[in-house]
Amino acid sequence: MSVTIVQNKEYKNKQKVKDNFISAIIGFFAFVWIFPILWTLWTSLRPYNDIISYGVFSWPRHLNLDNYFQAFRVMGLTKYFLNTLYVMVPSVILILFLGSLIAFVVSRYSFRFNLTLLLFFTAGNMLPTIATYIPVFWLYIKIGDLFGNRSLLYNNYFGIILIHVAFQVGFATFVLSSYMKTVPKEISESAILDGCSVFRHYWNVLLPLLRPPLAALGVLMSCWIYNDFFWALILMSEDSKRPVTSALRQLQGQYITDFNLLAAGASIVAAPTIILFLVLRKQFVSGLTLGATKG
Amino acid sequence: MKTAAVNKIVRSRRSLSRNDRFTLSAFVGIPTLLQIIFLWFPTLITVVLSFTYWNGVNVSDIKWAGLANYKNIFLGSPVFYDALKNNVVWLLWFTFIATPLGILLAYQFDRKIKGHQIYETIFYMPVVLSLAIIGIIWNFMLQPGGFVQGVMGRDIGNAVSIWGNYSINSYVIMAVASWRHIGYIMLLYLAGLKAFDSSLREASAIDGATEWQTFRKIIFPTMRPVNVIILVITIIDSLRAFDLVYIIYGTSTAWPLLNILAFQNFAGQGISMKGAAYSVIALVLCVVPILIYLRNVFKEDLQ
Numbered sequence: 001m002s003v004t005i006v007q008n009k010e011y012k013n014k015q016k017v018k019d020n021f022i023s024a025i026i027g028f029f030a031f032v033w034i035f036p037i038l039w040t041l042w043t044s045l046r047p048y049n050d051i052i053s054y055g056v057f058s059w060p061r062h063l064n065l066d067n068y069f070q071a072f073r074v075m076g077l078t079k080y081f082l083n084t085l086y087v088m089v090p091s092v093i094l095i096l097f098l099g100s101l102i103a104f105v106v107s108r109y110s111f112r113f114n115l116t117l118l119l120f121f122t123a124g125n126m127l128p129t130i131a132t133y134i135p136v137f138w139l140y141i142k143i144g145d146l147f148g149n150r151s152l153l154y155n156n157y158f159g160i161i162l163i164h165v166a167f168q169v170g171f172a173t174f175v176l177s178s179y180m181k182t183v184p185k186e187i188s189e190s191a192i193l194d195g196c197s198v199f200r201h202y203w204n205v206l207l208p209l210l211r212p213p214l215a216a217l218g219v220l221m222s223c224w225i226y227n228d229f230f231w232a233l234i235l236m237s238e239d240s241k242r243p244v245t246s247a248l249r250q251l252q253g254q255y256i257t258d259f260n261l262l263a264a265g266a267s268i269v270a271a272p273t274i275i276l277f278l279v280l281r282k283q284f285v286s287g288l289t290l291g292a293t294k295g
Numbered sequence: 296m297k298t299a300a301v302n303k304i305v306r307s308r309r310s311l312s313r314n315d316r317f318t319l320s321a322f323v324g325i326p327t328l329l330q331i332i333f334l335w336f337p338t339l340i341t342v343v344l345s346f347t348y349w350n351g352v353n354v355s356d357i358k359w360a361g362l363a364n365y366k367n368i369f370l371g372s373p374v375f376y377d378a379l380k381n382n383v384v385w386l387l388w389f390t391f392i393a394t395p396l397g398i399l400l401a402y403q404f405d406r407k408i409k410g411h412q413i414y415e416t417i418f419y420m421p422v423v424l425s426l427a428i429i430g431i432i433w434n435f436m437l438q439p440g441g442f443v444q445g446v447m448g449r450d451i452g453n454a455v456s457i458w459g460n461y462s463i464n465s466y467v468i469m470a471v472a473s474w475r476h477i478g479y480i481m482l483l484y485l486a487g488l489k490a491f492d493s494s495l496r497e498a499s500a501i502d503g504a505t506e507w508q509t510f511r512k513i514i515f516p517t518m519r520p521v522n523v524i525i526l527v528i529t530i531i532d533s534l535r536a537f538d539l540v541y542i543i544y545g546t547s548t549a550w551p552l553l554n555i556l557a558f559q560n561f562a563g564q565g566i567s568m569k570g571a572a573y574s575v576i577a578l579v580l581c582v583v584p585i586l587i588y589l590r591n592v593f594k595e596d597l598q
Binding site: 136 | 311312314318319325332335338340344403408409414416417418419420424426427428430432433434435436438442445474478483486500503506542554558561562570571574575577581588589593597
């Protein structure tokens with residue numbers, strides 16, 4: 001008996017040494033991982049001329065936030081941030097709302113096509129974006145012409161919102177319906193017994209129960225839509241109406257030589273998602289994992 | 296009592312009021328219509344367009360081409376095979392290097408090694424960044440006057456081109472892509488491991504199994520459902536790959552991928568429905584992994 005304990009202790013000590021070693025190696029890689037981000041921040045604090053005259057690794061002669069003020073002033077980032085809000089807020093609300101509708105019906109009313117519907121929505125989220133590009137472009141122009149206003153959808157926030165909703169609602173449906181499976185059915189049954197209408201059943205009974213996954217999805221979707229630059233780049237013809245990430249993509253070409261200014265711009269644009277992630281990490285993780293690994 | 300109640304519910308479901316039936320149809324109908332109009336219908340149209348000649352200007356100019364676009368791609372476009380090769384390289388790299396590294400990290404963090412919380416945060420950080428930002432960050436690292444050039448001892452005057460160097464750019468692209476992918480896989484796997492019964496691990500530790508043995512013989516096999524899903528996600532992401540390379544090279548074919556070629560034919564000079572054919576090829580390759588994914592995720596419902 002005592003021999004096992006001694007052996008166990010010895011084993012544990014050996015493992016401890018090994019673990020410290022592993023931790024040190026991973027620590028090194030973690031530093032490598034974050035280094036490009038730190039380097040960008042570092043670059044953003046230095047004036048362009050410093051690097052030109054003294055080299056990349058020179059000791060900084062000036063460290064200040066000038067590039068940041070400059071970025072807001074010259075690049076007009078405030079305007080682009082507002083554009084992002086115009087797209088992001090309605091998109092996220094609509095995605096969560098429509099996703100919860102489907103999840104509600106599929107998990108609380110047994111129709112024959114329930115599973116088909118769920119499969120259809122989940123698969124839709126996985127289609128390659130590029131395959132829809134030309135028809136979506138044409139559809140937007142044609143629908144606009146039909147109503148006598150070519151920029152009803154094309155070159156309009158409304159169009160970008162619509163395409164985000166169409167693409168992401170499948171993911172929301174999937175996540176919410178798998179969460180719904182964990183909500184006891186009895187609650188719904190008593191609601192139905194009490195003669196609740198379908199709408200009240202959804203609005204007053206189920207929606208409050210869905211708060212945790214809705215919060216998680218809301219965080220995740222905000223991040224994804226904030227980060228998307230592709231749709232805004234091809235469906236917005238006016239530069240001044242673009243959201244901040246696609247604008248940054250354009251500005252990259254314009255300010256390619258002044259990379260300290262660009263570094264400040266990139267840091268400003270990266271800040272919201274990084275802060276969101278650091279503050280609401282739990283929501284991030286649960287939104288992603290509920291969607292990816294549970295059935 | 297219970298059965299009576301349940302029967303009543305079943306009955307009440309059948310006899311939904313007209314209002315309720317209308318609400319339900321709207322609940323299902325609106326999102327479904329949106330998906331059909333802006334997602335499935337366009338995809339279908341692209342499939343049809345891949346069998347036509349069209350310059351993208353007037354709908355009346357569309358001419359039936361049969362298999363000509365595909366024939367042109369398979370027989371007359373060497374760049375297609377370069378793209379296919381790059382997609383396969385991407386797939387193999389992600390499957391055999393990046394994804395296993397993510398799993399390995401998840402395993403170590405799940406054991407709560409020293410500093411695991413801060414490490415997790417760091418490894419996941421690239422995943423929350425927009426690719427537009429990732430492109431800029433890596434440009435700072437690699438461009439003339441950037442960090443890597445500095446380490447190589449080259450200042451702005453005699454810098455070398457890294458993105459344009461065909462012997463190394465594949466590695467650089469894979470490295471940048473992994474920078475993002477590893478953290479993502481780490482997080483997914485970590486969540487799977489949280490559900491793992493830790494007594495199994497303790498038992499094997501007491502039996503004197505090394506950590507590697509425990510992982511290989513006990514944890515990895517038990518995690519099979521998660522493994523399959525992560526593998527399929529990796530495959531689909533590799534076949535859909537587009538954004539990162541687009542950020543670096545735009546629509547040029549310096550490092551072609553199927554979706555880059557598709558987009559180049561759509562948005563470059565001279566729109567051609569060869570692009571539609573390219574995206575259909577990418578789509579067809581995705582179909583099997585998507586089906587496997589759906590089958591795994593909805594296993595219980597399908598039975």
